[in-house]
Amino acid sequence: LTKDRYPNIKRGDYAELNQNHLDYFHGLLGQNRVLSDPSDCEMYNIDFIKGVRGYSQCVLKPQTTEEVSKILSFCNQHRLAVCPQGGNTGLVGGSVPVFDEIVLSTSLMNNIISIDNISGVVVCEAGCILESLDDVLREKGLMMPLDLGAKGSCNIGGNVSTNAGGLRLLRYGNLHGSVLGIEAVKANGDVIDCLSTLKKDNTGYHLKHLFIGSEGTLGIVTKVAVHGPSKPKSLNLALLGLHSFENILQTYERAKNDLSEILSSCEMMDERSLDVVTSHLKLKSPIGDFPFYMVVETSGSNEKHDEEKLNAFLEGVMSEGIVADGTVTNEPGKMRAIWDLRERITEGLLHDGYLFKYDISLPIKEFYSLVPKMKERLGSDASRVSGYGHIGDGNIHLNISVPEFSPDILKKVEPYVYELTSTYKGSISAEHGVGFRKPPYIHYSKSENAISLMKDLKKMMDPNGILNPYKVLPS
Numbered sequence: 001l002t003k004d005r006y007p008n009i010k011r012g013d014y015a016e017l018n019q020n021h022l023d024y025f026h027g028l029l030g031q032n033r034v035l036s037d038p039s040d041c042e043m044y045n046i047d048f049i050k051g052v053r054g055y056s057q058c059v060l061k062p063q064t065t066e067e068v069s070k071i072l073s074f075c076n077q078h079r080l081a082v083c084p085q086g087g088n089t090g091l092v093g094g095s096v097p098v099f100d101e102i103v104l105s106t107s108l109m110n111n112i113i114s115i116d117n118i119s120g121v122v123v124c125e126a127g128c129i130l131e132s133l134d135d136v137l138r139e140k141g142l143m144m145p146l147d148l149g150a151k152g153s154c155n156i157g158g159n160v161s162t163n164a165g166g167l168r169l170l171r172y173g174n175l176h177g178s179v180l181g182i183e184a185v186k187a188n189g190d191v192i193d194c195l196s197t198l199k200k201d202n203t204g205y206h207l208k209h210l211f212i213g214s215e216g217t218l219g220i221v222t223k224v225a226v227h228g229p230s231k232p233k234s235l236n237l238a239l240l241g242l243h244s245f246e247n248i249l250q251t252y253e254r255a256k257n258d259l260s261e262i263l264s265s266c267e268m269m270d271e272r273s274l275d276v277v278t279s280h281l282k283l284k285s286p287i288g289d290f291p292f293y294m295v296v297e298t299s300g301s302n303e304k305h306d307e308e309k310l311n312a313f314l315e316g317v318m319s320e321g322i323v324a325d326g327t328v329t330n331e332p333g334k335m336r337a338i339w340d341l342r343e344r345i346t347e348g349l350l351h352d353g354y355l356f357k358y359d360i361s362l363p364i365k366e367f368y369s370l371v372p373k374m375k376e377r378l379g380s381d382a383s384r385v386s387g388y389g390h391i392g393d394g395n396i397h398l399n400i401s402v403p404e405f406s407p408d409i410l411k412k413v414e415p416y417v418y419e420l421t422s423t424y425k426g427s428i429s430a431e432h433g434v435g436f437r438k439p440p441y442i443h444y445s446k447s448e449n450a451i452s453l454m455k456d457l458k459k460m461m462d463p464n465g466i467l468n469p470y471k472v473l474p475s
C-alpha cells in the first residue's frame with residue numbers, strides 16, 4: 001500500500017532485526033511480551049483507517065519506565081528504529097511503522113499511580129485507556145478534561161503525544177494546559193522526570209511541552225500527571241437542525257453569550273456527515289432532516305439554573321428562526337444516543353471506501369468554505385464530501401470519500417486543499433498531528449525557520465533518528 005502511494009520514501013539507514021536483538025528483548029521482557037510472529041504483529045502494523053501499513057516483525061510490550069529505558073538505550077546503540085504506539089487510533093499514520101520499525105506498545109503500562117481528590121490531579125502510566133481513567137475519576141467526583149470518540153481505545157500517552165483536542169476543548173482547553181507533569185524517556189534511554197503535580201511551576205524551561213504533541217519523535221511518554229476538573233452535577237444536551245451555515249455561526253455566537261460558563265461543547269455536522277451514521281451504522285436521529293446540525297452541551301452545578309439558561313437560549317434562537325428544530329435532554333441514554341450520532345462519524349465513514357481525511361483550523365467565518373469548494377472541484381469523482389467538527393474551536397474535519405484510492409483524485413485534492421487552507425491562514429493539522437501523512441505539507445502552516453528549529457531539536461534529542469522516523473518532519 002505505502003510503496004504505491006508514497007514512492008519517494010526510502011527506508012532509513014537502520015539495522016535490520018536479527019536473532020541477537022530478539023534474544024536481548026526476550027531476556028529483558030520474557031517471551032510473552034515480545035511478539036515476533038507475523039500474525040501477532042499484524043494489527044500493530046495497520047492504522048485505524050487502513051491507510052498506512054508497515055511490516056514490523058517485532059512488537060515490544062514493556063511494563064515499566066526502566067524497561068522502556070533499556071529498550072531505547074539498546075535500540076539507539078544498535079541503530080534500530082522504533083515506532084511508539086498507544087491505542088493505535090491516530091488518524092495520520094503516525095502510530096504504525098512505515099517499514100520494519102520495532103513497535104513499542106505502551107498497552108501494558110496501565111496503572112493509575114495516584115488521584116488527589118482535592119486538587120483533582122491524577123498521575124498514571126501512559127498506557128491507561130482514556131475512558132477507564134474517566135470512569136475511575138467519575139467515581140471520585142472528578143472527570144478527565146478531554147473526551148473523544150476513540151476514548152474506549154486511545155491511551156493517555158497517545159493523547160498527550162498528539163495533544164488530542166476532542167469534544168470539550170472549548171471548555172477545558174488543550175492538553176498543554178491540563179497536563180501538569182510528564183515522565184518521558186529519550187532516544188538514548190535517559191529518563192526525563194518532569195512529573196510535577198503542581199499547577200504552577202516556573203522553574204526554567206517548560207520541558208514537558210516538548211513531549212506534548214511531538215507524536216513520539218522526541219521521546220516516549222511513560223507517565224503523566226493530568227488535572228481532572230470536577231464532574232458536573234447538571235448536564236444537558238441539545239441536538240439542533242439548521243438551514244444554513246450562517247445559522248450555525250449565529251447559534252454559536254448566541255450559545256457563547258447566552259450560556260457562557262455552562263457551555264461545555266459546541267459541535268456541528270452537515271447532512272452528509274449525519275447520513276454516514278444513519279445509513280451505515282443505522283443510528284436514528286431524533287429530529288427531522290436539515291442541511292446542518294449542531295450538538296450543544298451544557299454542564300454546571302445547578303440543574304434549575306442551567307435548564308433556565310438553556311431554555312431561554314433555545315426559545316430565543318428558535319423564535320428568531322435561527323434554529324429550525326431541536327431536541328433537548330438530560331436523560332443519560334438519550335444523551336448517549338445523540339453523542340453517538342456525532343462521535344461515530346469517523347467509524348461510519350470507513351464504510352464509504354477510501355478516505356481523504358483533512359483536519360483543518362480556519363478563521364470561523366471560513367470554517368465551512370472548503371466543503372463546497374472541494375465538492376465542486378471533484379464533482380462525480382467523490383462519492384461524498386462532508387464537513388463536521390468543533391465549531392467552537394474553529395476546527396473542521398473535511399472528509400472526501402471515494403470508492404477506492406486513485407492517484408488522479410489525490411492530485412486533484414492535494415496540495416490544493418493545503419494551499420486553500422494556507423490562503424485563509426489556517427492550520428493544515430488542527431488536532432490529529434502531522435504523522436506520516438503530512439510532513440511534506442507542514443510548510444503550509446509553519447515557517448522555514450520554525451521547521452529548521454524543529455529539526456535542530458530532533459537532532460539534539462534523537463541524534464540517530466531512531467524515534468518514529470519518516471513522521472512529522474519533512475525529509
Ligand code: FAD
Nearest residue numbers: 086087088089090094149155157158159164165166216221
Ligand atoms: P496512537 O494512535 O497509538 O499514536 C498516536 C501518535 O502518538 C503516534 O505518532 C505514536 O507514535 C505516538 N505515541 C503514542 N503513544 C506514545 C507515547 N506513550 N509516547 C510517545 N509517543 C506516543 N483526535 C483528536 O484530537 N480529537 C478527536 O476528537 C478525535 N476523535 C477521534 C475519534 C475516533 C473514532 C478515532 C479513531 C480517532 C480520533 N482522534 C481524535 C484521533 C486519535 O484518537 C487521537 O489522536 C488519540 O489521542 C491517539 O491516541 P492513541 O493512544 O490511539 O495513540
Ligand code: 2HG
Nearest residue numbers: 149343346357389397399
Ligand atoms: C472527531 O472530531 C475526530 O470526530 C475525528 O477528530 C475526525 O474522522 C475525522 O475526520
Ligand code: ZN
Nearest residue numbers: 166389397431
Ligand atoms: Zn476532532
